[in-house]
Amino acid sequence: MDSSLQTTSMPSAVVRARGLQTLLDAHGPEMDRRRELTPEVVDALVQADMLRLLLPKSLGGQEIDLLDYARACETLAWADASTAWFVNQSNVSSATSAAAMPHETAAAVFGDPRDGLAWGAKHSKSRAVRVEGGYRLSGTWSFASGGRHTRWLGAHSAVQNQDGSPHQRYGRPDDRSFVFLRADAKITDDWHVLGLRGTGSDTYTVEDLFVPDERAPARDALEERRERGPLYTLQSTLLYATGFCSVTLGVARRLFEAYVELARGKQSRASINAMAVNNAIQREIGQLEAKLSAARAFLHEAAREAYDAAAAGTLDVDGRLRLRLATTHGMNEATDVSIAAYRAAGTTAILDSAPFERRFRDAMSASQHLQAMPPHIEMVGRHIIGTDNVLQAI
Numbered sequence: 001m002d003s004s005l006q007t008t009s010m011p012s013a014v015v016r017a018r019g020l021q022t023l024l025d026a027h028g029p030e031m032d033r034r035r036e037l038t039p040e041v042v043d044a045l046v047q048a049d050m051l052r053l054l055l056p057k058s059l060g061g062q063e064i065d066l067l068d069y070a071r072a073c074e075t076l077a078w079a080d081a082s083t084a085w086f087v088n089q090s091n092v093s094s095a096t097s098a099a100a101m102p103h104e105t106a107a108a109v110f111g112d113p114r115d116g117l118a119w120g121a122k123h124s125k126s127r128a129v130r131v132e133g134g135y136r137l138s139g140t141w142s143f144a145s146g147g148r149h150t151r152w153l154g155a156h157s158a159v160q161n162q163d164g165s166p167h168q169r170y171g172r173p174d175d176r177s178f179v180f181l182r183a184d185a186k187i188t189d190d191w192h193v194l195g196l197r198g199t200g201s202d203t204y205t206v207e208d209l210f211v212p213d214e215r216a217p218a219r220d221a222l223e224e225r226r227e228r229g230p231l232y233t234l235q236s237t238l239l240y241a242t243g244f245c246s247v248t249l250g251v252a253r254r255l256f257e258a259y260v261e262l263a264r265g266k267q268s269r270a271s272i273n274a275m276a277v278n279n280a281i282q283r284e285i286g287q288l289e290a291k292l293s294a295a296r297a298f299l300h301e302a303a304r305e306a307y308d309a310a311a312a313g314t315l316d317v318d319g320r321l322r323l324r325l326a327t328t329h330g331m332n333e334a335t336d337v338s339i340a341a342y343r344a345a346g347t348t349a350i351l352d353s354a355p356f357e358r359r360f361r362d363a364m365s366a367s368q369h370l371q372a373m374p375p376h377i378e379m380v381g382r383h384i385i386g387t388d389n390v391l392q393a394i
Contacts, residue, residue: 010049010062012068013050013053013062013064013068013069013071013072014068014071014072014075016048016049016050016072017048017050017071017072017073017075017076018075019048020041020044020045020048020050020076020079020083021075021076021078021079022079023040023041023044024041024076024079024080024083025079025080027040027041027080028079028080028082028198028358029352029358031080031082031083031197031198032082032197032198032358033197034198035191035192035197035198035200036148036149036198036199036200037082037083037086037146037148037149037198037200041080041083042114042149045083045087046113046114049062049113050072050076050087051087051090051091051094051113051114051115051116052091052094052110052113053069053072053087053091054069054091054092054094054095054231054239055091055094055095055098055110056095056098056099056106056227056229056232058103058227059098059103059106059107059110059111060107060111061095061098061110063095063229063231065230065231065307066230066231066234066239066242066303066304066306066307067300067303067304067307069091069239069242069243069246070242070243070245070246070299070300070303071246071300072087073087073088073242073243073246073247073250074246074247074249074250074253074296075250076247076250077246077247077248077249077250077251077254078250078251078253078254079254080198081195081196081198081247081250081251081359081362081363081366082196082197082198082199082362083198084246084247084250085145085146085196085199085244085247085366086118086145086146086149086198086199087243088240088243088244088246088247089118089145089146089199089240089243090116090117090118090145090146090150091243092236092239092240092243093117093118093119093154093236094110094115094116094117095231095232095239096219096220096232096235096236096239097109097110097117097154097177097179097217097219098110098227099219099225099226099227099229099231099232100217100218100219100220100221100224100225100226101214101215101217101226102214102226103226105214105215109152109179109215112151114151115150115151115152116146116149116150116151116152117150117152117153117154117179118144118145118146118147118150118152118153118154119141119144119147119153119154119155119156119177120141120142120143120144120155120201120203120204121141121142121143121156121370122156122157122175123139123141124158125139125140126138126139126140126141126155126156126157126158127139127157127160128157128158128159128160128176128178128211128216129159129160129161129162130159130160130161130162130167130174131162131210133212133213134210134211134212134213134215134216135159135176135178135210135211135213135216136208136209136210136211137155137157137178137180137206137208137209137210137211138206138207138208138209139155139157139205139206140203140204140205141155141156141203141204141205142190142201142202142203143201143203144201144202144203144204145196145199145200145201146199146200146201147182147187147200147201147202147204148200148202149200150182151181151182152179152180152181152182153179153180153181153182153184153185153204154177154178154179154180155177155178155180155206156175156176156177156178157175157176157178158173158174158175159173159174159175159176169218170221170223174218175218176216176217176218177216177217177218177219178211178215178216179211179215179216179217180206180209180211180215182204184206184209185204185205185206185209186204186205186206186207187202187203187204188202188203188204188205189202190202190203193365194361194364194365195358195360195361195362195363195364195365195366196361196362196365196366197361219236220235220236220237229311230307230308230310230311230315231307231310233310233311233315234306234307234310234315234323237393237394238306238320238323238324238327238394240371241323241324241327241328241371241393242299242303242323242327244327244331244366244369244371244372245299245326245327245328245330245331245334245371246299247366248330248331248334248335248338248363248366248367248372249292249295249296249299249330249334251334251338251359251362251363251366252292252333252334252335252337252338252341252363253292254355254359255337255338255341255342255355255356255359255360255363256288256289256292256337256338256341258341258345258354258355258356258359259285259288259340259341259344259345260285262275262344262345262348263275263276263281263285263344264276281344284340284344288337288340288341291333291336291337292333292334292337294333295329295330295333295334296330298326298329298330299326299327299330301326302322302323302325302326302327303323303326305319305322305323306319306320306322306323317383317391317394318383320394321379321380321383321391321394323394324376324379324380324393324394325376325377325380327371328371328372328373328374328376328377329377331366331367331369331371331372332367332372332374334363335363335364335366335367335372338359338360338363338364338367339360339363341356342356342360370393371393376393379391379392379393
């Protein structure tokens, strides 16, 4: 482990994120073009130890509280959404996996501040066959955000016995995450997308790859959780949700600020008044500020309440659902602000040289993520009413 990156004397995560903004701003267009982060940005993230924000302190990580984490992701996203997206993806993936691995294995996998972890979402077409000492993993996964910059990849799969029947553990079907070297996978460069291009979220494949038991955690299973801190009690889905919501809030804030700056000096050809003295513009700017600030405040309140309850051992379904609601609601409110700011900028918004176009594409791509989907809000509504419900993604 690099002793120069010990966390005891480091500034807060938010201060470090703010210190990266100028670099991220300068490299944003190039990262969009390359469809990956630049080496200079990766090196800066590592030097600032931004890939171990949630990693257990027992492994040399920072294990910062959830609210500080949300603010750090938002601060990075204000400068570049792809960087913030990667930071969230890698932090949550690494931390929740490490928390369920044997200590020695987790230290070997995640002890270096550069390693990181990327993976795609679980699906039903993979195979993980239980064998002596581990599993034989086969499948193809997509959306490995930041995977071009991590040493490790991972995958999620249900486990089968050698006869094809579902493997049972703890009285239920065995679902696991599998961590393996990026070098052991076949990478398909297929990340040609609207926005968040800098994440380089490629597709990857492994075929009959042996993954030992110690690198196959059931990361959200209480029975295997080695670390007992509040972050790991919250579990992966709500950690991802908090980070991704914060990314959308950061992008929306940057677009909104660009709109305000434009309004101070632009004369719209569609109006007889300058934007700054146009009552409709004034009203919209006030309303957008209220919308964005309210969404951020709700997220931070719910995150603090859930984190504190997890620390006290009192986190219940109501607390989890409140954070679920705050994150999904926040992502949608941020999307609305981003759209409004882009539309208000007129033709200025389409120029590569202006601060709107790339960030608008990033905002629209982030808005399509599973964490932002309306059925999450419907689930919370059913819970509040007390009607039949299936709880998921909490």
